[in-house]
């Protein structure tokens with residue numbers, strides 16, 4: 001469905017429709033109602049792209065005209081939205097992943113003075129199958145603090161395959177995530193220029209959570 005460029009575990013989805021959505025999201029004139037709708041469309045495309053790494057095993061199927069080859073998804077899929085802004089991605093992901101996918105919410109708030117991620121909610125199981133595929137969802141990868149805190153939770157549970165999906169990433173955030181977790185895949189709509197002195201992605205799109213929820 002999508003086109004992409006992948007280097008060292010980072011995939012930038014350069015499909016023109018994704019880039020069109022991203023442009024609308026960047027536009028400061030896009031109102032909340034449109035922003036939220038476009039964010040979900042963008043999420044759907046990025047999650048499709050990220051989930052290319054799912055494993056499907058062969059399984060036959062009967063069409064009205066007879067037998068056909070088919071597949072069935074066999075991975076243990078976990079969706080992990082980082083609250084709040086990751087909820088838009090989770091809504092889209094739940095529409096397209098197998099119905100038995102698990103959703104575990106991770107509540108992290110970035111302290112705007114120190115830029116440290118503060119955990120306020122994490123309701124995770126005691127263990128997950130080691131072969132689980134966890135998709136951590138958050139529109140913004142800025143300093144990387146929030147992503148690393150979320151990834152760490154699943155790493156602590158023994159999960160090896162973790163994939164971060166975001167609309168935008170700063171080079172600083174990608175570097176920090178990969179310094180700590182080199183095996184984590186990242187799928188993004190763009191790698192932007194840099195972080196400003198307040199830790200905001202430039203040019204970015206502003207505060208995704210505020211724009212999705214109108215706050």
Ligand code: PRP
Nearest residue numbers: 083084085109110142143144145146209
């Ligand atoms: C934003 C964003 C990420 C985080 C990125 O969330 O949605 O979760 O900051 O920054 P980082 O890479 O420097 O950690 P915020 O903390 O503003 O919370 P919100 O989603 O509730 O608005």
